[in-house]
Amino acid sequence: MKEFIKFIREISDKKPAILIHDDSDADALAAGYVLSRLTGGYIVVPKSVSEHGQELMDEIGFEVDYGPLDLSEEKIVIADTADMQQLPDIQLGKYAVIDHHSNNKLLEGAEAYYHEKVDSTCQMVYQVLREMEFPIDENIALALSAGILGDTIYLEKAKNETIIILGEILEEGSINFKKALEVLRISRKLSRETKLKAAIDAELFWLKDKLLVFTRTSPDYVYYVAMMLIELGADIAMVFSQEGEDISIRLVQNPAYEEEIDLLEVMKKGIGDSKVENLWGDENFVGFKGAGDDFKIIKELLGQLCQSSSR
Ligand SMILES: [Mn+2]
Known part of the structure; x- marks a missing residue:
């Protein structure tokens, strides 16, 4: 994580691209959103976001840029992505990776990475915020919890440590679990x-x-x-x-x-x-x-x- 944070500090005043996997789900979009808040950067999606991802964007109120895009001259962050195949029509230059998928094929070419086999990328982003002492406002807490809830199927598949982290996120963002659930509840x-x-x-x-x-x-x-x-x-x-x-x-x-x-x-x-x-x-x-x-x-x-x- 230290290397990854060093990379984040280097690019933070340069409006970096935060790249997430195609057909982006809540975990990818929320990680992208929070990292864009942290670095002052912008979120890049190769082609499209998933339908429930669009819900999350509307709910929190953020937008993304779409590819094709040549990022080969830039230093970027790739989040919640394990494979080049999930990044169609994107040219990569120097990048750091933050991701929770086992067997991540992007780590080898990365300048720095933070990789752990946990339930979601969002809980890793939370650890980065904590380490960098970046304040967690309501939108950040809502986004991170939506990412965690999405990747664990409303906590059904969550490890205990993930539930504890979610509790901390809710507490710091001054929101309750019901509010977090509402961001992803579709049928209302x-x-x-x-x-x-x-x-x-x-x-x-x-x-x-x-x-x-x-x-x-x-x-x-x-x-x-x-x-x-x-x-x-x-x-x-x-x-x-x-x-x-x-x-x-x-x-x-x-x-x-x-x-x-x-x-x-x-x-x-x-x-x-x-x-x-x-x-x-x-x-x-x-x-x-x-x-x-x-x-x-x-x-x-x-x-x-x-x-x-x-x-
Ligand atoms: Mn994920």
Whole structure:
């Protein structure tokens, strides 16, 4: 950590870029935000932030710059990133790394790094602030706790030491746990009417031992409704919206079942030769935007899910 802090001190008056991984989650964005506050720098995301990441940005009130970007002449900090593959279209020069992923491939080329196998990058950023005696205001505390809550699935997977650190962050930022939870709680964004309509229209299936909930909503709410269904207890949520030919789908799996079914594969097979405008995500969360025959896609997706869950 000493080397890393030395690097931070060197770049602090030079408006450095704080680079975080693509499809940025709460831990990456919050670490980026707090490091940008610490150094007077700006946050760089290679291409896009995740949908819940966008929520966090709106909630705290900060913005990011997007790539492609040539940073080869600059000294930068890379946070919550383990691999060059997570940094598409970014040219790197001299950099320091702060990260918690095991097997970090960026450490070798780093000028300095702070690397620990802990639950989140945000708790490491907190240690840096403490070491540098940087004051923790409400926004910093909210961001750091959102990062910790995001990476530990609301503390479900957290080590005890992480929970203690979270307590310290809340205390220093003068906020309570409820407030920290609210930053990441998604479904309160929905109107009661939208929530209830999506719930009433929902269909419930047992896929072997998993509860799948399928429903429809309007295009702006597919993501929120999917997260709401997971919050309500669905093991897998499948949410559709359709306007004319345009279809938007989110397929999400309860974090407790992480990676049990590869939803990205399910989606790829399910949409068949439908027109793809955008397809993104991973095993646990997939988004699709495009055009096609909704009944055909729904049928295919259900079939694929049945197959994957009976394996
Ligand atoms: Mn992380």
